[in-house]
Amino acid sequence: MINLFANLLVGMGAGILILALRPVRRLIAQLSPGPLRRHWYVLATMILFFTVGYLGYLAFQWHAHLAFHDLFAPIVFFLGACFVLLVGYLSLETAIDARRMAALEQESITDPLMGIYNRRYLDRRLAHEEHRAQRYGLPLSILMIDIDHFKEVNDTYGHPVGDVILRGLGELITDTVRSTDIVARYGGEEIMVIAPSTPIGTAARLADRLRQAVENASLATHVVEGNKKPLHITISIGVAHLGQNHHDTRGLVQSADEAMYRAKREGRNRVVIDG
Numbered sequence: 001m002i003n004l005f006a007n008l009l010v011g012m013g014a015g016i017l018i019l020a021l022r023p024v025r026r027l028i029a030q031l032s033p034g035p036l037r038r039h040w041y042v043l044a045t046m047i048l049f050f051t052v053g054y055l056g057y058l059a060f061q062w063h064a065h066l067a068f069h070d071l072f073a074p075i076v077f078f079l080g081a082c083f084v085l086l087v088g089y090l091s092l093e094t095a096i097d098a099r100r101m102a103a104l105e106q107e108s109i110t111d112p113l114m115g116i117y118n119r120r121y122l123d124r125r126l127a128h129e130e131h132r133a134q135r136y137g138l139p140l141s142i143l144m145i146d147i148d149h150f151k152e153v154n155d156t157y158g159h160p161v162g163d164v165i166l167r168g169l170g171e172l173i174t175d176t177v178r179s180t181d182i183v184a185r186y187g188g189e190e191i192m193v194i195a196p197s198t199p200i201g202t203a204a205r206l207a208d209r210l211r212q213a214v215e216n217a218s219l220a221t222h223v224v225e226g227n228k229k230p231l232h233i234t235i236s237i238g239v240a241h242l243g244q245n246h247h248d249t250r251g252l253v254q255s256a257d258e259a260m261y262r263a264k265r266e267g268r269n270r271v272v273i274d275g
Contacts, residue, residue, distance in 0.1 A: 002068065007058060009074035013081035014054035017047055020081070023088035027095055047084060054081070111185040113163060114170035122184035122192060129182075129196050130249045133242055140242040141203030143193040144256035145173070145210070148234045148268040150189045157231065161220050165233060168219035176213050177206065192256075200241040200273060207237040207271040215269060234269035236260055241274070 024044050031037040054077060109121035117125070126142075133140035147153075147169065154162040166189060173191060174183050182194040193210075195203050211234070218230035238259030242252050255274040263272040 002071065003063060006071050006074040007062060009071070009078040010054055010058045010061075013074075013078040014051050014058070016078075016081035016085050017051040017054065020047055020085040020088045023085075023092040027088070027092045030095055030099065050084075111170075114166050114185050114191075116170040116174060116191070117182060117184035119185060119187065122182070122186065122194075125182050125184070126194055126249050126253075129194055130242065130252075132196070138197045139199040140252075141195045141198045141200055142240055142252060142256050143195065143203060143207050143210070144186065144238040144240075144253070144260040145191040145193065145235050146237075146260055146264070147189045148236055148264070150233070153231075153233065157220075161231070164220040165231070168217075169214065169233075169235075172213060172217055172219065173210060176210050181206075190260075192253075198241075200239065200243075203239050203241060204271060204273050207239050211235055211237055211269065211271055236263035236268050237271045238263060239271060239273045 021044060024040060024047065028037060028040045028044070031040065057073075057077070109117055111118040129140055132138065147165070150162065150165075153165065169191070170183070170185075173193065177183060177193055177195075180196060181198075182196075184192055184194070186192040193206075195206060198206070214233065214235050218232060220231040221228040238256045238261070240252050240256035240259060242249070259272040259274040263270045266272065
């Protein structure tokens with residue numbers, strides 16, 4: 001009876017180890033290629049190795065459990081397998097929860113239409129960059145961007161086309177600026193680009209590169225006599241920097257906004273630098 005119980009514990013342990021490969025496999029599938037994924041592959045290989053060890057122990061010790069103290073090793077084998085299974089499922093659930101929380105965090109700071117950061121994240125990040133610039137004496141510039149005649153686009157082609165343009169503009173600006181720049185929807189069709197550690201001259205060149213990229217791009221199409229035609233837009237950009245004239249982001253944003261409206265008054269499709 002003791003021998004049967006001991007063999008049953010070891011056999012169940014081997015089965016549990018095989019079950020433990022399921023959450024490990026699901027976890028590996030969620031990981032991007034890299035060192036962490038390779039480490040989990042190593043763990044899966046070790047589980048297989050221990051499974052073979054359980055079966056080997058069972059084969060060689062099939063009739064060796066004669067007294068109660070002989071149950072010690074089978075019990076340890078069984079509990080060890082349970083531990084591996086529990087760790088596997090806890091790791092999988094932790095990874096799923098972490099991914100879900102990351103997705104929720106991303107949704108909370110992303111504008112659903114344009115796919116760029118929203119105003120809440122913009123305000124928080126702008127305050128952070130202001131503090132960083134003032135603490136370390138770094139330059140800080142911002143670009144205020146607005147679509148020229150966007151109301152006419154909506155009135156002429158409809159809001160669905162306008163939404164396509166907004167999404168395309170968000171993607172184009174994100175792809176054009178540097179990885180260190182922050183692109184966010186300020187309000188309506190206005191977009192702000194925060195350019196940390198960037199002097200006004202560099203920011204002005206970045207703004208003109210954006211202006212040209214938008215002017216040359218086709219962000220949507222419209223139908224003319226049954227044929228699809230590319231629809232082009234232009235943007236006006238105001239550039240301002242944190243410096244002698246502006247000691248906080250409130251004045252910085254106001255100056256960039258005023259420079260942007262000046263660009264519109266002066267003919268649109270241009271860049272105006274504050275001051």
